[in-house]
Amino acid sequence: MERITVTLGERSYPITIAAGLFNDPASFLPLKGGDHVMVVTNETLAPLYLHSIHTVLERAGVIVDQVILPDGEQYKSLAVLDQVFTALLKKPHGRDTTLIALGGGVIGDMTGFAAASYQRGVRFIQVPTTLLSQVDSSVGGKTAVNHPLGKNMIGAFYQPASVVIDLDCLKTLPPRELSSGLAEVIKYGIILDGAFFTWLEDHLDELLALDPDALSYCLRRCCELKAAVVAADEFENGQRALLNLGHTYGHAIETHMGYGNWLHGEAVSAGIMMAAHTARRLGQLGMDDIRRVQVLLARAGLPVTGPKEMAPADYLPHMMRDKKVVSGQLRLVLPRSIGQAEVRTGVANDIVLASIADCQA
Amino acid sequence: MERITVTLGERSYPITIAAGLFNDPASFLPLKGGDHVMVVTNETLAPLYLHSIHTVLERAGVIVDQVILPDGEQYKSLAVLDQVFTALLKKPHGRDTTLIALGGGVIGDMTGFAAASYQRGVRFIQVPTTLLSQVDSSVGGKTAVNHPLGKNMIGAFYQPASVVIDLDCLKTLPPRELSSGLAEVIKYGIILDGAFFTWLEDHLDELLALDPDALSYCLRRCCELKAAVVAADEFENGQRALLNLGHTYGHAIETHMGYGNWLHGEAVSAGIMMAAHTARRLGQLGMDDIRRVQVLLARAGLPVTGPKEMAPADYLPHMMRDKKVVSGQLRLVLPRSIGQAEVRTGVANDIVLASIADCQA
Ligand SMILES: NC(=O)c1ccc[n+]([C@@H]2O[C@H](COP(=O)([O-])OP(=O)(O)OC[C@H]3O[C@@H](n4cnc5c(N)ncnc54)[C@H](O)[C@@H]3O)[C@@H](O)[C@H]2O)c1
Ligand SMILES: NC(=O)c1ccc[n+]([C@@H]2O[C@H](COP(=O)([O-])OP(=O)(O)OC[C@H]3O[C@@H](n4cnc5c(N)ncnc54)[C@H](O)[C@@H]3O)[C@@H](O)[C@H]2O)c1
Numbered sequence: 001m002e003r004i005t006v007t008l009g010e011r012s013y014p015i016t017i018a019a020g021l022f023n024d025p026a027s028f029l030p031l032k033g034g035d036h037v038m039v040v041t042n043e044t045l046a047p048l049y050l051h052s053i054h055t056v057l058e059r060a061g062v063i064v065d066q067v068i069l070p071d072g073e074q075y076k077s078l079a080v081l082d083q084v085f086t087a088l089l090k091k092p093h094g095r096d097t098t099l100i101a102l103g104g105g106v107i108g109d110m111t112g113f114a115a116a117s118y119q120r121g122v123r124f125i126q127v128p129t130t131l132l133s134q135v136d137s138s139v140g141g142k143t144a145v146n147h148p149l150g151k152n153m154i155g156a157f158y159q160p161a162s163v164v165i166d167l168d169c170l171k172t173l174p175p176r177e178l179s180s181g182l183a184e185v186i187k188y189g190i191i192l193d194g195a196f197f198t199w200l201e202d203h204l205d206e207l208l209a210l211d212p213d214a215l216s217y218c219l220r221r222c223c224e225l226k227a228a229v230v231a232a233d234e235f236e237n238g239q240r241a242l243l244n245l246g247h248t249y250g251h252a253i254e255t256h257m258g259y260g261n262w263l264h265g266e267a268v269s270a271g272i273m274m275a276a277h278t279a280r281r282l283g284q285l286g287m288d289d290i291r292r293v294q295v296l297l298a299r300a301g302l303p304v305t306g307p308k309e310m311a312p313a314d315y316l317p318h319m320m321r322d323k324k325v326v327s328g329q330l331r332l333v334l335p336r337s338i339g340q341a342e343v344r345t346g347v348a349n350d351i352v353l354a355s356i357a358d359c360q361a
Numbered sequence: 362m363e364r365i366t367v368t369l370g371e372r373s374y375p376i377t378i379a380a381g382l383f384n385d386p387a388s389f390l391p392l393k394g395g396d397h398v399m400v401v402t403n404e405t406l407a408p409l410y411l412h413s414i415h416t417v418l419e420r421a422g423v424i425v426d427q428v429i430l431p432d433g434e435q436y437k438s439l440a441v442l443d444q445v446f447t448a449l450l451k452k453p454h455g456r457d458t459t460l461i462a463l464g465g466g467v468i469g470d471m472t473g474f475a476a477a478s479y480q481r482g483v484r485f486i487q488v489p490t491t492l493l494s495q496v497d498s499s500v501g502g503k504t505a506v507n508h509p510l511g512k513n514m515i516g517a518f519y520q521p522a523s524v525v526i527d528l529d530c531l532k533t534l535p536p537r538e539l540s541s542g543l544a545e546v547i548k549y550g551i552i553l554d555g556a557f558f559t560w561l562e563d564h565l566d567e568l569l570a571l572d573p574d575a576l577s578y579c580l581r582r583c584c585e586l587k588a589a590v591v592a593a594d595e596f597e598n599g600q601r602a603l604l605n606l607g608h609t610y611g612h613a614i615e616t617h618m619g620y621g622n623w624l625h626g627e628a629v630s631a632g633i634m635m636a637a638h639t640a641r642r643l644g645q646l647g648m649d650d651i652r653r654v655q656v657l658l659a660r661a662g663l664p665v666t667g668p669k670e671m672a673p674a675d676y677l678p679h680m681m682r683d684k685k686v687v688s689g690q691l692r693l694v695l696p697r698s699i700g701q702a703e704v705r706t707g708v709a710n711d712i713v714l715a716s717i718a719d720c721q722a
């Protein structure tokens with residue numbers, strides 16, 4: 001078992017990583033007998049894991065309610081969030097309740113925002129079940145729902161009380177979703193840790209085969225990197241923005257194509273390539289590095305070009321609505337080398353457009 | 362001009378109180394030329410004040426957008442909140458925008474929650490236009506919208522960057538709304554300041570006549586009391602709960618009667634009487650004090666009995682959904698004397714029911 005701490009003073013919390021955690025009530029820190037919980041999950045995960053978690057918690061004396069939402073990014077909305085509030089109020093759950101997010105990033109982001117807002121804030125536990133949510137979205141307290149005019153536009157910074165990562169649940173994850181998570185994994189290597197990028201080049205096949213040792217190391221390293229960034233910059237005033245490598249371009253893809261058609265990691269993968277080409281055009285990244293990134297993303301089963309339905313000009317209006325836009329200025333995360341990145345403002349639009357064109361299929 | 366500071370470390374902010382503030386761009390601290398703002402207001406206030414504020418700010422070089430919502434407690438909802446997000450995203454407004462809440466508690470609570478959630482938090486300024494919002498809701502950072510199953514159930518603790526109170530705007534406020542605000546004013550006297558209660562007994566007629574000196578003193582004293590409570594207990598873990606005197610009973614009235622039929626202050630007024638009778642039945646408040654409270658509320662034009670449509674048993678299910686309920690236990694704020702109150706748990710249901718019956722018309 002691996003345990004990492006996200007250090008945020010009074011709001012510090014543990015990330016627990018191991019196989020078989022769902023069968024042990026002690027995994028679900030800091031729950032104790034007598035606590036009232038609401039498990040928030042979706043129609044795909046409920047038949048797979050809800051029964052066993054429910055049973056384990058009830059045996060430990062926890063009072064368990066559940067709400068099962070429809071599955072999909074298009075349901076990460078204010079309207080579906082309201083269903084969570086309705087479920088909580090029907091029982092009713094008080095300020096001393098705990099929400100448990102059992103699912104991928106969609107469930108985690110939405111449940112986190114529900115916990116931030118229900119009665120102005122109740123406790124919540126992240127139980128991420130996709131690779132993407134295990135290495136990224138469950139750690140760090142960014143919560144949100146989408147708006148038809150922009151992804152993740154409504155939300156809160158709100159930290160969980162603990163994160164419970166059971167390796168076993170990746171066995172039921174569709175391969176395309178595993179690949180999507182690998183986009184964020186590879187992202188960490190590019191922005192923060194060149195040695196980890198090299199490790200990924202050496203161990204990608206084991207990860208794709210769900211080898212437990214490789215998986216366990218990979219999850220630990222990603223969570224450590226994320227925890228360090230979050231501890232240094234909880235509210236994204238500085239270096240935390242680096243985690244958005246590829247995301248400004250990627251969000252444009254997700255929004256334009258309609259939520260749920262391109263997976264988040266797929267859009268980020270194409271976006272990373274666009275950011276890499278932008279960096280190259282600004283003279284700060286060599287073709288060799290671009291090729292290493294492109295090969296690793298492609299080996300992970302990820303797209304390295306944008307959707308053929310989108311022209312470069314289709315990206316800009318969406319990119320201008322990005323949360324990183326300040327005073328109408330685009331702020332782009334660009335790699336400087338493999339293992340290092342920076343935030344740049346004032347990049348000319350024609351360079352951005354040309355880099356997107358570099359990644360047209 | 363009166364200026365009070367709400368002391369919350371980095372998040373400290375000023376409350377400015379005077380007549381004529383809307384005509385001076387300097388009132389709208391901390392705005393400066395070049396800032397982008399979204400004024401959120403309603404159909405009643407827009408024709409009265411929006412044009413002059415718009416003009417004053419634009420002359421100071423601020424870029425001003427506006428969104429005009431329907432008027433009423435029934436529109437303090439997630440659905441109407443979404444209209445604010447849509448307006449912000451259409452322009453689009455970035456993370457560096459500022460929301461200005463121009464209106465009573467409904468607009469203030471909703472705009473505050475919009476500011477807390479838009480892109481995970483943007484700056485906002487409270488410009489309260491009702492007595493109730495000037496003495497209570499605009500200060501302290503409690504923001505929320507209602508849910509059909511409970512009032513203020515969805516929200517955040519989120520502090521404004523400043524509060525701008527223009528006395529002049531009370532001249533257009535309907536008398537029934539002025540009375541509603543006086544319920545919260547009288548509440549401060551009962552829970553925190555017996556001398557202020559006596560001052561109110563002596564100056565109520567001047568307040569009802571909108572005498573500027575009386576009004577100015579009253580607003581300052583209420584804001585000072587509120588600021589002190591908030592500084593000591595921002596997140597309502599302790600003494601801040603005292604501000605809810607009458608509210609647990611009052612919320613039951615508001616919810617049962619349908620939002621908007623009983624005004625917030627009217628429900629609180631009846632609720633204060635119920636709390637006073639509960640305290641009397643527990644042997645901690647004398648009949649003399651009850652009579653003083655009842656007379657002052659009645660002089661202020663407020664109801665001292667509950668709606669005749671509601672039987673005592675109708676209150677309890679709503680009261681159990683109160684945010685102060687912990688582990689299924691009702692927590693009631695009860696006066697100990699005029700000028701002092703406390704939070705009590707474990708009050709028997711039949712005492713609560715009998716005290717509600719004491720206040721049946
Ligand atoms: N908060 C953050 O910091 C952050 C960071 C990155 C991404 N995100 C958000 O995360 C979301 C994407 O998350 P995601 O990629 O986990 O998508 P997801 O939550 O939609 O899950 C992907 C699919 O896999 C299914 N699934 C999940 N776990 C499974 C399992 N163990 N077995 C079988 N099926 C399983 C889900 O039901 C869903 O159909 C996006 O909304 C994105 O904005 C947030
Ligand atoms: N956040 C808090 O700490 C807190 C505290 C107390 C109450 N509240 C909330 O405040 C709300 C009640 O606020 P309210 O009493 O201000 O009601 P309100 O906002 O509904 O305003 C009352 C009415 O007066 C009108 N109005 C406002 N200012 C006016 C003016 N200057 N001239 C003419 N008409 C004017 C409004 O359009 C409305 O019709 C409730 O939703 C309550 O839950 C919040």
Ligand SMILES: [Zn+2]
Binds near residue numbers: 136184247264268
């Ligand atoms: Zn991501």
Ligand SMILES: [Zn+2]
Binds near residue numbers: 497545608625629
């Ligand atoms: Zn009130």
